[in-house]
Amino acid sequence: MKYRQLTKEQLEELHEEFARFLASQKIDVTEWERIKKEKTEVAEEELNIFSDLVWDDVLTKSEFIEHYSKSSINLFKCQETLIVRIMVKTSNPLIDFLKKEGLAWLSKNIGDNSLDFFYAHKNYSKGRNEELFELIEKGGILTKGHLYTSIFEIIKK
Incomplete structure (x- = not known):
């Protein structure tokens, strides 16, 4: 299997x-x-x-996967041969991205000093679908990519 x-x-x-x-x-x-x-x-x-x-x-x-933890959000754009990752991380211990309020805070405070943004990409080391499946099994959620696109527009400036 x-x-x-x-x-x-x-x-x-x-x-x-x-x-x-x-x-x-x-x-x-x-x-x-x-x-x-x-x-x-x-x-x-x-x-x-x-x-x-x-x-x-x-x-x-599938084209987009999101993975949330208390202090970070990992956004993946899953292209044919390449996976792109944007990570949003906060050093503010009061922010919890696992809660609706944490995401609301992010949208209002995107320029806050407690936020760090990381951007990286890599070729798949296994098959594309196998790597996407592993991300899902680790808690990733398939999405339409709205958050990825919004954050990408901000960090590319």
Whole structure:
């Protein structure tokens, strides 16, 4: 397995896609129920294959990931061969970026002396999707990149 199996909740959300996946392998509902009961290892393998397909599709389409901690925000722009990282770090112990108030403070105090901005980029050391998956597994969130774009506009000046 390339990634990890989708959670029960994720599979429930994708039940129609999973049904089409099974149908593409000529497995109908009755057959699937039989496989789950009598051939659990085959059922697990089907779930693993489907999960990898879903993760590959999601990761391939993903362009931005954000990761938050109390004192820093890591913003990633995931290009084809390069990942760009912007880190916003505060030395102010009263600011907590894990809370809505911390982000509100950031938007109003972007020039505050307690803020440091770091910009870096690197080529992927593994496959692109594998590295994005690792970021997600460590708490990264897929986003549309609004915060990345806003911060990038500020620091490029």
